[in-house]
Amino acid sequence: MDFTRRETLALGAGAAVMAVLPFQVQAAADDAIAEFTGGADVAMGGVELTAPEIAENGNTVPVSVSAPGATAIVIYATGNPTPGVATFNFGPLAASQTASTRIRLAGTQEVVAIAKMADGSFAKASSTVKVTIGGCGG
C-alpha cells in the first residue's frame, strides 16, 4: 500500500468527501430521478442491472441494463456529484432494450437503473458497487 503523494491526497480527500457528501448527493439523485419519472411510482423489478460488486477500477466501471418493453432506461450513480450518467432511448424498431456502457464512480455507492415502459409506467433496479483501496489478498 504505497501511495504517491497525489494518490494519497486524492484518496484522503475522497474519504473526507464521502463522509460529508452523501446527504447532498443523495438529494441530487432523488431530484434527478423525480425529474425523469415526473414523481410517478417506481416498481422494483422489470429491469436487469448488471454491475460488479467491487469495481476493479472506479474510473471505468462496466454496467449493463436490460428492460424488455422499455422506451428509455436511465442509469444514475447516486453518489456522484452529477448522478445522471447515461440515458438510452429505444425506438419502436429496437430489436432489444439492452445497453452497456462504462461509468465513473466517485466512491462506494448505489447504482440505479430506471426504465420507462411503453405504457408510461416506471421500473427500477439497483446495485451497490464498492470502490476500495484494495490490497492484501489471500
Place this chain on the structure above:
Amino acid sequence: MISRRDFLQVSMAASAMVGASGFGNWSRLAAKQSLTQDDLLQFDTYGNVSLIHITDIHAQLKPIYFREPEINLGVGDAFGHVPHVTGADFRKLYGIADGSPSAYALTYNDFTAMAQTYGRVGGMDRVSTVINSIRADRPDALLLDGGDTWHGSYTCHHTQGQDVVNVMNALKPDAMTFHWEFTLGSDRVNEIVEGLPFAALGQNIFDAEWDEPAELFKPYKFFERGGVNIAVIGQAFPYMPIANPRWMFPEYSFGIRDENMQAMVDEVRGMGAELVVVLSHNGFDVDKKMAGKVSGIDVILSGHTHDALPEPVLVGDTIIVASGSNGKFISRVDLDVRDGKMMGFQTKLIPIFSDVIAPDPVITKLIDEQRAPYINELTEVIGQTDSLLYRRGNFNGTWDDLICQALIEEREADISMSPGVRWGPSILPGQDITREDIWNVTSMSYGEAYRTEMTGEFIKVILEDVGDNLFNVDPYYQQGGDMVRIGGMGYSIDVFKPQGSRISDMTLLKTGESIDPAKTYQVAGWASVNEGTEGPMIWDVVEDHIRRKGTVHVEPHENVKVTGA
C-alpha cells in the same frame, strides 16, 4: 431423482459416521505410532466418479508445519458456521479428540507439542502417493487444482513458477483455475498456460478492454468418466485486480459474474452434462452464496480462503468441499451419478502427514532437481526462533509481528503494515530459520518495502477499508484475505459495525498516545498494489533483522482488541 430428504440422510450419516465421510477412523488414534498410511488412505470406493481436489499449495513442494487459525470470525449469515469455527468448538463439532492426529491437523491448540509428535505435513511427493492410491482404486479419477499453485517460495520466484509447473505436470491434473498465478505478470501466465497439458479454466476471466470472455481461458471442459458426462466449470479469484496489482495483468478482468456462471451451467446441462462441478477460487463464503443463487451445480470444490473441512457443506442440492492449503490436505470426493443426477456422495479430507505417508520417489527426485540450482541459498541458516512463528488468523500472527517489527527497526518507522495473506508455513520453537523459511512467508512479485508518510486519518481509512473487505456482511463484497497486520500501533475493532465505524482507540505504542487524525506518521510496509513502489525487498529486510537478532522471540501480540465477536 434425488430428494432433499435423501441428501440430508447422507449428510447426517456423514456427520455421525466413519464410512460416509471417511472421517473419524483415524481421528481418535492417540499417537503417530498407531497411525498408518493405510488408515489415512482407507476408503471404500463408492459410486462411479471420483474427484481429487487440491488447492492453494502456494508452491510448497516439501513438507512444512502449518498451524490452522485461532481466530476466524464470520459475520452476517456466516456467524458461528463453518469455516468460522476454530479450536475446541471445531473439535466438538466434528467429534475430534483432544491431542489426536485430526486435532493437530485441523485446529491450533497445543500446536508446538503436537507438531513434535506428529511431524510435518504436505510435500508433493506424499501428495503423489495419495493420488496414485486413489487412481489405483479408480483409474479415471479427475485431479482438479484450485489455483494459488505457482506462487509462494524462493524457487517459485526465481524460476517464475517453472519449478511448481514441472512438479504439478508430473502429477497429471485434469484442470486448474487461478489467482496468484497472475502476479507472475500476464506475459508469463500466458506463456505457461499456452503450454499446459491440461485445461486452464475460468468462466469469469474476461478481456478487460472488451468485457468478453478471455480467449486463452475456457469457461469449462467436458470429461467422460465412469460413463458419466462431467462438466468442470472454472471460477478464478474474482477480485484479483483489487487485491493484487492490476498493472501486472491489465488485459484481464474478473469479478464473480454469477449470471454468467448460471449461463454456463445452463449451457453445459443443455449439452448433456450429467454432473456439474465448479472448480472455484471464490473463497468459502462466496461459494456458499453463489451455490444459493446459481442453480444446477452439483459440487463446488472451494479454494482461496484456505479452510479445511472434514465434511462437505450442503446448500440446496450443491455440496461444497474445502480442502485446506499449503499441500496439507487433499480431498477425495466419490459420487454416484445415475440417470443424469447426483444420487449420493462420499468424501474424505486426507491430511498429508509426511512422516506417515511414503514419498513417491519419482516426484521426490523431480522436486530435488528443481531445488538443486538454489540449494545453498535455500538452506542457509539466518537465525533461530525460540517461539512459535505462524501466520493464519484474522489478525496478526507471530510471523507478521516479526515482519512488522523488522519493518519498524530496519526502516526506522513509527508504524508498519503487512498484508493479511493466508499463506505461509509455521516454524517451531528451537528451529533454525533458513532463507527458504523467510521466503515462504514473503515471496511475491511485488515485495518492495516502502516507507511513506500517512496521516492518522488516512491510516484509519486503510483499516476501515481492509476491515470491510473481510467483515462486510455480504460475502460478495469480501475479498477473502485477513486483516492488514499492524506494528507499532494498537487499535480496537468491532467486526459487526459498518465500514467507517469498526475501528477505534488507535494508539501509537511507542508513546502510548492516541493517533492524531491530522498528524503525519512514518509508515513502512510492503506488498503495495500500486505501480512504481520503491524500496528494498521485504525478504531482505526480514533477513537483515533476523541475522542481527540471532535468535528471535515473539510473544502473541496484544495490540488489537476485538469486540462484538
